[in-house]
Amino acid sequence: MGLSLEGHKVISAKEMKRVEKLSIDEGACDETYMLKAGEGIAARVEAFIKENRLEKTVTLLVGKGNNGGDAFVAGTFLLNRGYQVEAYHMVSTKESSPLCQKQEKAFLSAGGEVKRGKDLSFKGVILDGLLGTGFQGKLEDKMAEVVQKANRSKLPILAIDIPSGVDGNTGDMDPIAIEAKETIFLGLPKLGFFLKEGYNAIGKLRGVDFGMDVRFIHEAKAVAHLLNEKMVPELLPPIIRNRHKYQAGYVIALAGSPGMPGAAMLSCLAALRTGAGIVRLFHPKGMEGELTTSPYELIRTSYEWGDTSQIFEEAKRASVALMGPGMGKLEEMHAFIQKVVRGLEIPCVIDADALFHL
Incomplete structure (x- = not known):
């Protein structure tokens, strides 16, 4: 399920984190968010493959945080829809966040394969779940090597929330960052998408609703709004x-x-x-x-x-x-x-x- 971009608030990555925490403090469940996000991500991957008449094959690039968990959830949904899915996990299971660990287990139970170490190969569409919008600075050497190989593969890459290596607040980017065909953002688009090198890395933007109550979306403080040429006349005086x-x-x-x-x-x-x-x-x-x-x-x-x-x-x-x-x-x-x-x-x-x- 996609979200229309017109009129969307643009917020900082820090602000998205704040309102998400606020919603969880008031009773929302972060695991429910992850499952909903993963389902939406899987639907977008499936649509991309159908639109481009590609084979039903997906490689997950998985980090240790909740972006990695989102990737595992998406992978599980795709497995259940008859896709061939394998994951490359950057770290051991015990180094991952608790939610990521849980979703890795579910992915394996659904018939997925998880690879680690130097056993790295890419097939089909690559789904980037290495890093989230909080990234700053430079990629670690091991991460940079994986990102570079993914880019050089020339396979289409879809990024979860933001291409790994791009700062969601500033648009600053590691020289070796994911070059996404599409970025499947969660909730609201982030400011870093539209600044500096980040704008060149994101590809097309696709929005996914991960289930946050709309009042928290209204609560989020915008730094900008997305407009199109049809909306502008409505903003001008008669x-x-x-x-x-x-x-x-x-x-x-x-x-x-x-x-x-x-x-x-x-x-x-x-x-x-x-x-x-x-x-x-x-x-x-x-x-x-x-x-x-x-x-x-x-x-x-x-x-x-x-x-x-x-x-x-x-x-x-x-x-x-x-x-x-x-x-x-x-x-x-x-x-x-x-x-x-x-x-x-x-x-x-x-x-x-x-x-x-x-």
Whole structure:
């Protein structure tokens, strides 16, 4: 059973852990969660195999924690559906979490095979249950070797909750991390999916409901929300037919630098395309000739390095500011950008080179 991504909260891995613990403290059962998660993961693996017309063969990569337990549960469900499933377990049974130990036993009872040590081979679809969203830093050598072999096998890899080797909070990634075809996340998508190298590692996102009461999902503190193009119009104010240009929004953009007019032009065109009534580009003196092809609708105002007086005066009438695209990374820009950011009293979208100076 998949979850639609539209409108989903995006939360940190730490926040997911907090609300899960809160639900367990209030009477939920972590084993019930694991069984429900494993069932959903198995269903997604089965769907992936059918969609891609693959053989009914799965290799589990199992760590010592509850992600490993989820993998064993999924493997048991798949065995019961006629799949050939074998597991490679990174540690001995006694080194695993109690729930992982229990699910390994159930997997073996269902006819599964568990391998350890250097007896490592891959068949069919690989299901990554090595590490969870709490991973930080670098993979241990033995783990890195397994991950590298999995990636080099060129077999499709589906990751449970997050590709092993990716930090669920920051998106930081070990240089050798699982390269997933799909990530089957549990509950809510994690911030690390969308940051830094993590975004390249996750493949397609597929959500699985593991049975947490919806009130705990509402309790979770979001750091962002997932949107699509169909949802955005609902978030915008209605268009009034007899509106004047200031009612449609006045955007001031600080963008561009000599030799880099493109980013300034594109960002201002984007602002015009959204329906802004006025877009004014503040650009450094000396690049007027590079902006001769700018649209007629765009107002251009040049400024001297370090002089913020015009910008702050115009900001009194503006609705929103944009700062950064194509401004460059010259040292003299640092104090200027800092001064503008601190002095603006309207919402400001800070992007590109402006982020470098903050």
